Amino acid sequence: MIDILINTAAIIISIIGIVGCIIPAIPGPPLSFGALLLLYLLNNPNNAITGRFLIIWLVIVGVVSILDYVVQPYFTKITGGSKLAVRYSIAGMVAGMVFFPPLGIIAGSFIGALIAELLVNKKPLQNSLLAAFGAFLGFIFGTGLKLAASVTMLYYLLRYVFFSA
Numbered sequence: 001m002i003d004i005l006i007n008t009a010a011i012i013i014s015i016i017g018i019v020g021c022i023i024p025a026i027p028g029p030p031l032s033f034g035a036l037l038l039l040y041l042l043n044n045p046n047n048a049i050t051g052r053f054l055i056i057w058l059v060i061v062g063v064v065s066i067l068d069y070v071v072q073p074y075f076t077k078i079t080g081g082s083k084l085a086v087r088y089s090i091a092g093m094v095a096g097m098v099f100f101p102p103l104g105i106i107a108g109s110f111i112g113a114l115i116a117e118l119l120v121n122k123k124p125l126q127n128s129l130l131a132a133f134g135a136f137l138g139f140i141f142g143t144g145l146k147l148a149a150s151v152t153m154l155y156y157l158l159r160y161v162f163f164s165a
Helices: 002-020 028-042 051-078 083-099 103-120 125-163
Strands: none
Touching: 002 028, 002 125, 028 051, 028 125, 051 083, 051 125, 083 103, 083 125, 103 125
16 A cells, blocks of 8 residues: 555656646756655665666756756857846746746747847847747757656656556
8 A cells, every 4th residue: 555655656746847847946857856766765676776777867867957057048148149038038938837828838938038139138130039049949958858857757667666566
């Protein structure tokens, strides 16, 4: 009975981790890793999850988390955007998430960066669109990395829960 509770909790945490890849306030990949760790510590029949496996995933989660903070500013910078475009992109994403989910998250990121460059920094439309596109691509790339890591961890978690006994 306790095994079922642990497995269920791990699956729920992992799903919340996937949601957290899109919602900025929830640390997606670390939660997904926490679900694997929970399973490893409390319900690991036949040592299906190894310490080596967890260390590899810890490194992956660390790299993905760092890249998430680096790619959006980098993509924005190489397309001529400012730090303000990155901030507005994040604010736009949050506003889009609140008012027009789920597509508002993507559109908000683009629109936020566009507003920052066009209206606040007074850049020409073409430069503003390019910077907004860079911020948008950075957001998509970072989110994609996080989703790939978290979905893969959920796959392994489900494999261990249902096929390791």
